[in-house]
Amino acid sequence: MQFIAARPKHVKSFQMQKNRKPQVENNPTPVNILEFDDYFDLEMALPGFKKEELNVEIKEGDQLTISGKPEQVTMDGTIRRREFKITSFERHFPLGKTIDSSNLEARFDNGILQVRLVKREEAKKVSPRTIEVF
Amino acid sequence: MNLIKVNSFLPVHAQMSDAIEVLLNRSVAEIVGSDVVNGLPRANVIEKEDAFQIDLAVPGFERSDFKVDVDKDLLTVKVEKDDGRTDEAKRLSWKRREFSYTSFTREFKLDKQMNREGIMAHYENGILSLQIPKEIKEATRAIEVL
Numbered sequence: 001m002q003f004i005a006a007r008p009k010h011v012k013s014f015q016m017q018k019n020r021k022p023q024v025e026n027n028p029t030p031v032n033i034l035e036f037d038d039y040f041d042l043e044m045a046l047p048g049f050k051k052e053e054l055n056v057e058i059k060e061g062d063q064l065t066i067s068g069k070p071e072q073v074t075m076d077g078t079i080r081r082r083e084f085k086i087t088s089f090e091r092h093f094p095l096g097k098t099i100d101s102s103n104l105e106a107r108f109d110n111g112i113l114q115v116r117l118v119k120r121e122e123a124k125k126v127s128p129r130t131i132e133v134f
Numbered sequence: 135m136n137l138i139k140v141n142s143f144l145p146v147h148a149q150m151s152d153a154i155e156v157l158l159n160r161s162v163a164e165i166v167g168s169d170v171v172n173g174l175p176r177a178n179v180i181e182k183e184d185a186f187q188i189d190l191a192v193p194g195f196e197r198s199d200f201k202v203d204v205d206k207d208l209l210t211v212k213v214e215k216d217d218g219r220t221d222e223a224k225r226l227s228w229k230r231r232e233f234s235y236t237s238f239t240r241e242f243k244l245d246k247q248m249n250r251e252g253i254m255a256h257y258e259n260g261i262l263s264l265q266i267p268k269e270i271k272e273a274t275r276a277i278e279v280l
Contacts, residue, residue: 027232031232032228032232033231035229045194046260047191048191050259080180081177081178082179083176083177084176110195110196110259111191112260
């Protein structure tokens with residue numbers, strides 16, 4: 001069987017890249033962090049994980065720890081091509097003083113884990129107000 | 135990813151020409167990794183007794199975003215979607231961006247032993263799983279000798 005996957009034309013076959021580690025091994029859990037006025041959203045791409053295999057916790061007061069341990073699934077068949085692996089991981093994010101660590105919300109949808117980190121009152125961006133002059 | 139060693143004892147132009155030589159003698163794909171160049175979702179292929187299974191790691195989509203087509207020998211998985219962040223991004227402040235979920239097209243070539251009719255797709259937890267049944271070989275027929 002042959003798979004073509006829009007590879008560059010000068011690469012003759014996938015076999016040539018056999019020894020090359022896929023990028024996924026460099027960063028198996030890519031993260032996006034977006035800042036809003038009142039909170040940060042941290043997103044982690046975790047395709048293939050189930051909600052119950054993930055763990056989000058606050059350690060030592062100000063360290064957000066996200067970990068995952070996939071259930072071992074026995075697969076009958078021969079692997080013909082492997083570009084990604086679903087493996088255990090643990091990542092830490094120091095929260096600093098701006099985040100209210102008692103206020104954490106996490107959801108997992110379609111392989112994306114989203115953790116909402118609410119800012120402390122004093123760190124929230126205050127939109128400019130017009131002060132009426134009497 | 136290859137790192138180019140810098141020898142601080144060599145003159146700068148000599149180091150540069152070494153670096154250029156390294157670049158010219160290799161394809162971009164070889165240095166960066168071809169899948170990274172294309173930004174395509176990663177796939178695992180498993181051959182089972184009666185079917186092939188292709189698993190694509192595509193987090194962040196909805197089932198209805200996928201378009202899976204078979205045209206002769208080509209199986210195409212396509213998503214045309216903007217992650218909605220281009221407009222939003224102006225208001226937002228990205229502190230870190232390591233992935234995005236936007237449009238892609240990935241093609242797989244089917245071979246003779248694959249049944250084009252019975253292909254099934256399933257999306258769960260960010261994995262699109264395609265099942266391609268194998269063609270059932272006709273039992274050898276004995277031809278009667280008259």
